[in-house]
């Protein structure tokens with residue numbers, strides 16, 4: 350299947366060419382024809398599979414440019430501000446010639462600019478649920494005109510407690526001819542209940558590719574007692590040649606604490622999590638991207654989808670709750686075929702989470718002891734000869750699509 354065969358407008362084919370994509374990814378090849386034919390679609394696909402373009406390209410085709418003075422025709426709803434901003438970036442990139450007006454709506458910033466942009470007429474609104482509902486309530490935006498509703502990363506929106514907001518938003522999109530697209534890594538019973546009656550005879554496009562760690566990432570586990578996690582973190586940073594590192598923590602308070610402790614040791618670092626004001630989040634991300642700070646301490650808000658090039662190291666200070674987040678976290682390094690290192694610090698009470706990750710990725714992660722480190726208790730390291738693949742690996746996502754360089 351080629352992009353030409355999908356029937357997209359010439360301006361979009363040009364943008365695809367400029368982006369260097371040679372062929373549609375499976376979710377694109379599966380979903381785009383149905384979307385273009387006007388069907389509702391449920392796409393199960395992980396971040397990193399080309400999912401955004403799978404809805405942005407046909408949406409831009411359908412919108413066919415800017416309609417002056419018209420109310421928003423397309424709404425994309427996503428879980429976090431950063432992901433919403435990234436989706437907006439893709440709409441702008443692919444829509445450069447047709448130039449529909451995009452408006453990004455999320456919390457943590459003032460209302461004024463968003464209000465002005467909505468009043469001036471936007472074709473596509475890309476939003477997180479809470480702030481969008483504020484605008485609806487304040488009557489600065491109506492959802493009556495939405496012809497294309499795109500619910501992105503629905504599993505995550507539900508994980509983050511947005512279920513009631515998402516329900517209200519779907520109910521408020523009253524256009525009877527609305528086309529609805531739903532994308533989620535998994536389609537749980539909760540999601541099925543949520544969308545019952547909201548989608549018209551949807552086509553299901555399930556991409557069976559399982560995400561797995563990129564082959565360019567060397568990932569290892571460092572067992573240690575809970576009391577020594579921070580000391581081990583420092584020792585690991587000391588022995589790594591860090592150009593740019595992301596340290597992932599489960600909790601926002603943990604991320605703040607570690608940032609403070611690292612700063613007290615003179616390390617150049619910043620924090621990123623959802624309790625920080627948007628300005629601080631954007632600043633930390635920008636400084637990290639520009640190399641002004643070498644270490645970003647983040648919660649899983651930075652693990653999925655965020656395109657940050659050149660991350661040389663990832664350290665998981667806590668083992669992630671959801672196994673797929675492990676793949677997303679370590680996938681922040683080793684991007685674009687560069688080599689990357691990822692280390693996971695594991696306290697004894699996190700062993701079951703690590704087991705779940707190893708089952709999910711169907712491989713055992715090599716375990717290491719840091720020889721230069723003064724352990725209170727000798728860590729129990731699984732012998733290297735035991736570190737065999739748990740089962741035969743299924744198709745790997747790391748080779749899921751070709752990219753022209």
Ligand code: AMP
Pocket residue numbers: 369370371372373374377395396397398399400401402654656750751752
């Ligand atoms: P996403 O799953 O939307 O987060 O996309 C992951 C990455 O894949 C993004 O950096 C896209 O630019 C890239 N991408 C999207 N479609 C293609 C394609 N057909 N070929 C190669 N790369 C792609």
